[in-house]
Amino acid sequence: xxxxxxxNVNKSFGGLKALNNVNLDITExxxxxxxxxxxxxxxxxxxxxVGRLAPDTGTVLFGGKTLTGRAPHEINQMGVARxxxxxxxxxxxxxxxxxxxxxxxxxxxxxxxxAWGRVDGRAEIRDRAEAxxxxxxLGDKRHHHSGNLSRGxxxxxxxxxxxxQKPKLVLLDEPTAGMSRHDTNATIDLLARMKEEHGVTxxxxxxxxxxxxxxxxxxxxxxxGTPIVEGTPNEIKGDSRVxxxxxxxxxx
Amino acid sequence: MTTNxxxxxxxxxxxxxxxxxxxxxxxxxxxxxxxxxxDLMQKFAIxxxxxxxxxxxxxxxxxxxxxxAAFLGxxxxxxxxxxxxxxxxxxxxxLLAVVMSGAFAWLIGFISxxxxxxxxxxxTLAFAQMSYNLAYSVLTPITNGETGLRVLNSxxxxxxxxxxxxxxxxxxxxxxxxxEMSGLPGFYFCAVWLLIGMYISxxxxxxxxxxxxxxxxxxxxxxxxxxxxxxxxAQTAFVISGMYAGLAGALLxxxxxxxxxxxxxxxxxxxxxxxxxxxxxGTLLGPMLGAGIIKYSENIFSAFNEQALHEIFAFLPDGxxxxxxxxxxxxxxxxxxxxxxxxxxxxxxxxxxxxIEGGQRISAAVTRLRGGGSGGSSTQPQPAE
Ligand SMILES: Nc1ncnc2c1ncn2[C@@H]1O[C@H](COP(=O)(O)OP(=O)(O)OP(=O)(O)O)[C@@H](O)[C@H]1O
Ligand SMILES: [Mg+2]
Numbered sequence: 001x002x003x004x005x006x007x008n009v010n011k012s013f014g015g016l017k018a019l020n021n022v023n024l025d026i027t028e029x030x031x032x033x034x035x036x037x038x039x040x041x042x043x044x045x046x047x048x049x050v051g052r053l054a055p056d057t058g059t060v061l062f063g064g065k066t067l068t069g070r071a072p073h074e075i076n077q078m079g080v081a082r083x084x085x086x087x088x089x090x091x092x093x094x095x096x097x098x099x100x101x102x103x104x105x106x107x108x109x110x111x112x113x114x115a116w117g118r119v120d121g122r123a124e125i126r127d128r129a130e131a132x133x134x135x136x137x138l139g140d141k142r143h144h145h146s147g148n149l150s151r152g153x154x155x156x157x158x159x160x161x162x163x164x165q166k167p168k169l170v171l172l173d174e175p176t177a178g179m180s181r182h183d184t185n186a187t188i189d190l191l192a193r194m195k196e197e198h199g200v201t202x203x204x205x206x207x208x209x210x211x212x213x214x215x216x217x218x219x220x221x222x223x224x225g226t227p228i229v230e231g232t233p234n235e236i237k238g239d240s241r242v243x244x245x246x247x248x249x250x251x252x
Numbered sequence: 253m254t255t256n257x258x259x260x261x262x263x264x265x266x267x268x269x270x271x272x273x274x275x276x277x278x279x280x281x282x283x284x285x286x287x288x289x290x291d292l293m294q295k296f297a298i299x300x301x302x303x304x305x306x307x308x309x310x311x312x313x314x315x316x317x318x319x320x321a322a323f324l325g326x327x328x329x330x331x332x333x334x335x336x337x338x339x340x341x342x343x344x345x346x347l348l349a350v351v352m353s354g355a356f357a358w359l360i361g362f363i364s365x366x367x368x369x370x371x372x373x374x375x376t377l378a379f380a381q382m383s384y385n386l387a388y389s390v391l392t393p394i395t396n397g398e399t400g401l402r403v404l405n406s407x408x409x410x411x412x413x414x415x416x417x418x419x420x421x422x423x424x425x426x427x428x429x430x431x432e433m434s435g436l437p438g439f440y441f442c443a444v445w446l447l448i449g450m451y452i453s454x455x456x457x458x459x460x461x462x463x464x465x466x467x468x469x470x471x472x473x474x475x476x477x478x479x480x481x482x483x484x485x486a487q488t489a490f491v492i493s494g495m496y497a498g499l500a501g502a503l504l505x506x507x508x509x510x511x512x513x514x515x516x517x518x519x520x521x522x523x524x525x526x527x528x529x530x531x532x533x534g535t536l537l538g539p540m541l542g543a544g545i546i547k548y549s550e551n552i553f554s555a556f557n558e559q560a561l562h563e564i565f566a567f568l569p570d571g572x573x574x575x576x577x578x579x580x581x582x583x584x585x586x587x588x589x590x591x592x593x594x595x596x597x598x599x600x601x602x603x604x605x606x607x608i609e610g611g612q613r614i615s616a617a618v619t620r621l622r623g624g625g626s627g628g629s630s631t632q633p634q635p636a637e
Contacts, residue, residue: 100463119459
């Protein structure tokens, strides 16, 4: 039984069926890529998992516990972190504060009034936050305003904010979109390292096949709200249905 | 400003120390401004406290409450009732006022924080107006309606009578173990509470709790997906700022033991918003500065009357003088709110970060000039301060 199970999930927006009876089983410790053309329902699938959207029918189980109906912060506290398609960061705050917040969220839980201590009062918290910034290559910018970062850097910062929580499952929505080839490779390295160090399970949505083939253990191909093929990257590569889904047969 | 290094604890101690000196020395350095008399300085301290508390909600979380005067009013009424029932000692009055306004803020916050943005503001405004109207109607047994609530010689004042200080000739004045809380001692009493309030604000600003409040303002979505439940944080900030307001309301009654419903009117709620924005929302010192500027200007502009204007403009030819006086007359005395409105418009348009931001811009410009004028000189005119 996998760490994350999506069971018979349906979601419609008006008349549009964004998710059509989706079933998915993610094995613990693997990197699972979800690919598919624009509008296939990939982001919607992640949104259902993290509680941003409620599915019309069906359930999502994480480690045997149901996620459907829980608030986003509860789902995160259970060990699920999410990187969004458009970076969601605290643009008014410094990079260091951006990663301090998730670090504190792990230490103090969903709500704790700690109004008397100083944010940087505890060395181990600050060290952990600084280490992760170093790790994603943003160490020398830690006192900068995060609102001024390039889009690629914002993405990396958001990644750092998720990884610093040492989650059990990370959901990444196009983590390398808008990055240069060089930055993309750096991110691939980082994600690969995270897997080796912590054995974190990841679901990655990606359009860049280079990333998919470098990282993924398994790949699910979605089209029009339904997973059409699942297999190893090599199995997927040669599948004619996949080429069909991508603009009538253009080669991957 | 692309970098913001964190303030050190030592730096904060220095800053708070300077603030303390400046506040305690007010009777000296305000003298040249003609503002060194106790009544006005008490107002500086009290409204400073009100704005500092308001800033913890608005400056940090971005939730703009238009109903904080309600908590000021609750604090005032509670304080006067404490005087009436317990006695003229201000300490129990302040404590009770903080508790009552905190409880009241909890209730209003609980309901209003279900919405964000403009809907939150409207909810708080509606609650404050309801409180104001209730104080005038249904609640007259508690508030004494239009006359206002005051302390009478016939009131129980249990503690006073127990201590044998129950019988007083002349007006009843609050006193702290024998020291009358009017004049300069009254100011210093308020100043001590202002300093306590400021110190707490410093701690909150630098704490993990304060960081979460800032994060609420920046990106609630991210905060939720980071495992933080935002509502209780906003609720706590709301209650804390309500308690500051209650304390300020009680202090108003310590220096003048009379509570009226007009204190809860929406204009009073708007005033604390102006103070905070004028000084600089989200900064530590801004709200105090804003409160000082507004109360000082109010004092000056509202004191002018037609007569005074005629004297000022006497040097002008008769016809012009009459015209100038009638225009200027709109902005002074009762019309001082017009001046306030203009001042506010100027700040919001030209200095959205408030006076503190203005100061920072000037000091940045000065540093740039000193540093050899690299990158071309600023075209920003230096605002006169
Ligand atoms: N909140 C929403 N309200 C209405 N329609 C939505 C909403 N979210 C997604 N959709 C629609 O559902 C469909 C699937 O969207 P989704 O964002 O999941 O696609 P995607 O596979 O992530 O595409 P992309 O690769 O472009 O990110 C699209 O047609 C989209 O317009
Ligand atoms: Mg998407």
